[in-house]
Amino acid sequence: MADTLVDTTSELLQRIESRTARIGIVGMGYVGLPLALLFSEERFHITGFDIDSRKVDTLNNNGSYIVRIPATEIARAREKGFTATSEYDKISEMDAVIICVPTPLDEYHEPDLSYVTGTVSSIAPHLREGQLIILESTTYPGTTEEVVVPLLEQGNAAGLRVARDAASQGFYVAFSPEREDPGNDTVARRDIPKVVGGCGPVALELASAVYATIFNRVVPVSSPAAAEMTKLLENIYRCVNIALVNELKQLCMRMNIDIFEVIDAARTKPFGFQAFYPGPGLGGHCIPIDPFYLSWKAKEFDFHTRFIELAGQVNLAMPYFVVENIIEAMSQRGKPLHGSRVLVLGVAYKRDIDDLRESPSLTIIELLQKRGAHVEYNDPFFASVGRGRKYALDMTNTPLDRIPEFDCVVIATDHSQYDYSEIVEKAKLVVDTRNATKGIEAANIVRC
Numbered sequence: 001m002a003d004t005l006v007d008t009t010s011e012l013l014q015r016i017e018s019r020t021a022r023i024g025i026v027g028m029g030y031v032g033l034p035l036a037l038l039f040s041e042e043r044f045h046i047t048g049f050d051i052d053s054r055k056v057d058t059l060n061n062n063g064s065y066i067v068r069i070p071a072t073e074i075a076r077a078r079e080k081g082f083t084a085t086s087e088y089d090k091i092s093e094m095d096a097v098i099i100c101v102p103t104p105l106d107e108y109h110e111p112d113l114s115y116v117t118g119t120v121s122s123i124a125p126h127l128r129e130g131q132l133i134i135l136e137s138t139t140y141p142g143t144t145e146e147v148v149v150p151l152l153e154q155g156n157a158a159g160l161r162v163a164r165d166a167a168s169q170g171f172y173v174a175f176s177p178e179r180e181d182p183g184n185d186t187v188a189r190r191d192i193p194k195v196v197g198g199c200g201p202v203a204l205e206l207a208s209a210v211y212a213t214i215f216n217r218v219v220p221v222s223s224p225a226a227a228e229m230t231k232l233l234e235n236i237y238r239c240v241n242i243a244l245v246n247e248l249k250q251l252c253m254r255m256n257i258d259i260f261e262v263i264d265a266a267r268t269k270p271f272g273f274q275a276f277y278p279g280p281g282l283g284g285h286c287i288p289i290d291p292f293y294l295s296w297k298a299k300e301f302d303f304h305t306r307f308i309e310l311a312g313q314v315n316l317a318m319p320y321f322v323v324e325n326i327i328e329a330m331s332q333r334g335k336p337l338h339g340s341r342v343l344v345l346g347v348a349y350k351r352d353i354d355d356l357r358e359s360p361s362l363t364i365i366e367l368l369q370k371r372g373a374h375v376e377y378n379d380p381f382f383a384s385v386g387r388g389r390k391y392a393l394d395m396t397n398t399p400l401d402r403i404p405e406f407d408c409v410v411i412a413t414d415h416s417q418y419d420y421s422e423i424v425e426k427a428k429l430v431v432d433t434r435n436a437t438k439g440i441e442a443a444n445i446v447r448c
């Protein structure tokens with residue numbers, strides 16, 4: 001390694017070690033903001049970048065827009081130097097930049113990398129030598145090398161290139177997947193091992209050093225593609241296993257067997273079994289989406305990812321299955337769905353969180369409306385539900401004391417603050433998609 005290069009990388013390592021390195025995090029969402037706070041707790045001066053000026057203003061005014069992050073945490077980070085901005089020219093002041101922007105699917109169910117390419121194209125003109133750029137957004141194997149690196153190389157006027165070994169000059173690039181499980185407080189964020197793959201050994205060393213300051217264990221892998229694939233394997237594993245229990249639930253219902261009882265019994269096996277639970281369908285930014293990043297990429301290799309496709313089919317059909325069961329349960333009680341009043345409990349995609357992206361509740365609401373039902377919702381985390389990428393529901397939260405007005409109450413998300421006994425007592429009919437009424441015996445409960 002030329003002396004100046006040794007100096008640059010060892011200087012950066014030293015700045016990371018002494019917490020004087022400047023870290024920029026692009027995308028102040030569910031992933032980027034908690035990450036910024038973790039680094040801030042470690043005494044780093046963090047700059048959060050976001051194109052959403054309302055988020056930037058909220059953060060700079062010591063406010064929070066994520067329910068589980070109290071404003072006091074933002075205020076504490078601000079005291080330690082945390083600041084937010086929409087101005088990309090500040091990128092050149094950063095030693096390391098971590099990208100946490102969305103990676104959704106487009107309307108044809110194909111990867112929409114526009115947020116990543118938009119971000120990287122905005123960073124490129126401000127790139128400087130020795131800087132470390134890390135992508136955290138979940139994506140298909142090859143994105144870092146085939147999309148991020150070329151855009152950075154082409155977009156900077158100085159002609160900087162990615163430095164792949166100790167003898168090269170330029171900037172460093174790595175990929176490290178986010179593994180957060182929103183609402184899961186059983187594992188501290190620091191205890192979740194951090195997988196890192198670098199474009200070359202120096203990038204790997206630098207990225208590992210950055211993450212080692214906030215995570216107790218860093219797991220280096222041989223390349224960004226291996227790290228990208230690791231994240232997809234984790235999510236495909238969940239997606240396929242959830243599809244398996246969703247399918248078995250449907251069989252168990254026909255056989256009059258309680259799938260939840262079966263899973264609870266099976267999980268007593270001390271090895272070789274991990275419990276997954278059926279539900280009304282998949283939600284969130286990850287499990288319903290990420291597997292299709294891989295099935296799309298696989299086509300380039302003439303490869304058909306059958307497990308992913310099959311799991312997708314089963315999981316996507318679950319909201320329709322729930323609606324069929326609602327229709328059946330109502331008709332058993334002499335009520336047609338058309339013209340009836342239905343209250344859906346929980347629009348968040350899972351218990352106790354304030355995130356409704358890809359929530360199956362939204363599909364259920366839409367399907368019920370299409371079939372002529374008058375639908376309202378209750379969710380302690382959402383005062384209103386407006387316009388999403390796919391939905392334009394424009395609804396406001398209905399208080400629970402109005403339950404008796406409805407012909408059917410659907411438990412779509414089992415928030416822990418609901419009193420299920422009281423709900424069953426007040427409701428004419430309860431359709432429970434989450435086994436939330438476990439242990440309550442009443443003739444007006446239908447579990448599906």
Ligand SMILES: NC(=O)c1ccc[n+]([C@@H]2O[C@H](COP(=O)([O-])OP(=O)(O)OC[C@H]3O[C@@H](n4cnc5c(N)ncnc54)[C@H](O)[C@@H]3O)[C@@H](O)[C@H]2O)c1
Nearest residue numbers: 027028029030031050051052100101102103119137138178
């Ligand atoms: N939410 C999770 O639980 C979770 C878990 C693991 C992985 N991930 C992955 O992490 C990534 C980010 O997810 P998220 O949930 O934080 O998304 P999010 O929508 O909550 O946040 C993304 C933020 O990026 C901002 N943004 C978009 N384009 C930008 C640009 N060009 N420049 C600056 N900011 C921009 C948006 O305004 C938004 O604030 C995704 O790839 C997702 O798959 C999410």
